[in-house]
Amino acid sequence: MxxxxxxxxxxxxxxxxxxxxxxxxxxxxxxxxxxxxxxxxxxxxxxxxxxxxxxxxxxxxxxxxxxxxxxxxxxxxxxxxxxxxLPADWSDAQVKLAENFETSTRVAWLWVEGRAPASSFGTESEMHVVEDDDDKEAEYWRQREEFEALTHPPQRRRAARHPATRAARQVSDAIDHLVIAANAKDKTSATKELKAAKLRMRQLEAELLRMELDLEADEG
Structure with missing residues (x-):
């Protein structure tokens, strides 16, 4: 499509x-x-x-x-x-960004929003890259950090590299996949995505707790 x-x-x-x-x-x-x-x-x-x-x-x-x-x-x-x-669409439907380059509308929006490069890795969430292959995960983050290095101002780039920011992005990606699966009435996929979203939420909570402890230590 x-x-x-x-x-x-x-x-x-x-x-x-x-x-x-x-x-x-x-x-x-x-x-x-x-x-x-x-x-x-x-x-x-x-x-x-x-x-x-x-x-x-x-x-x-x-x-x-x-x-x-x-x-x-x-x-x-x-x-x-x-x-x-871009099209008013968020799905796997393809859109041409150049005559000889197309990707899904979802990836195109992430790219324009400065959240991810318009690469083949952009077709997958960070969550799925992590689950599939360690080498693939490393290459995904290499491309993403290279993209962010010239896309964002230095202050935003430093914030984007913080573990809590990465964890928050992973939560957002997981919820995106959960909503898509739920809207498609795909119970099997939705159950899997719900489990993954909860895992990412726990990871984000752990990062926030770590930041809270660091702040308390600084005050002491």
Whole structure:
């Protein structure tokens, strides 16, 4: 299954992200209940004027947006830029990030959010990587730390490397898998994911307790 975007002849020759932005702009503008004139007024107030006709042309696939337009549109629509760049989907459905690269929509969102690289390892949670293979786990974390080294500001990067942060991410991943399995009415998988989520919760609690003890020791 592939996450598709609406298209027409006028969009031929556009890259996959440009087509996605055009589809998302139309969807989000309507969801906000904004006319093209109202959205154009908001863009003008932000110092990035795009006429109403220009917005219509973008939505029809007749005009591309540049990076300044993209950020201003996200601000005017009160969404993350990611909401314009990616499908409104969180699943194993495939989405093209470049003509010769695609991944699941779930991995694409993690990548845009700065949570994981857009690699084959991104198709699996940290929890499953750990369970499968020690070498695979090591390679996953090598790629993830390399990704974070240039993606995040130094302060955030240091926080991201803390054991408690890693444990919290693993809890989040486990719950994501649990919810997906539960929504799919897959009782066997849901039971397994629930057990894994509880394990990750205990690991997070242990890290938080360790931090609490360290704080108390510092005060002493």
């Amino acid at each position: 592939t996450a598709n975007t609406p298209g027409d002849a006028s969009r031929q020759g556009w890259g996959p992200t440009s087509r996605q932005v055009a589809a998302n702009l139309l969807r989000l503008r309507k969801a906000r209940g904004l006319s093209t004139t109202q959205l154009a007024a908001s863009l003008k107030s932000l110092g990035q004027p795009v006429p109403a006709t220009g917005i219509t042309r973008v939505e029809k696939g007749e005009r591309r947006v540049d990076t300044d337009d993209l950020v201003a549109l996200a601000l005017a629509l009160n969404v993350s830029p990611a909401a314009l760049l």
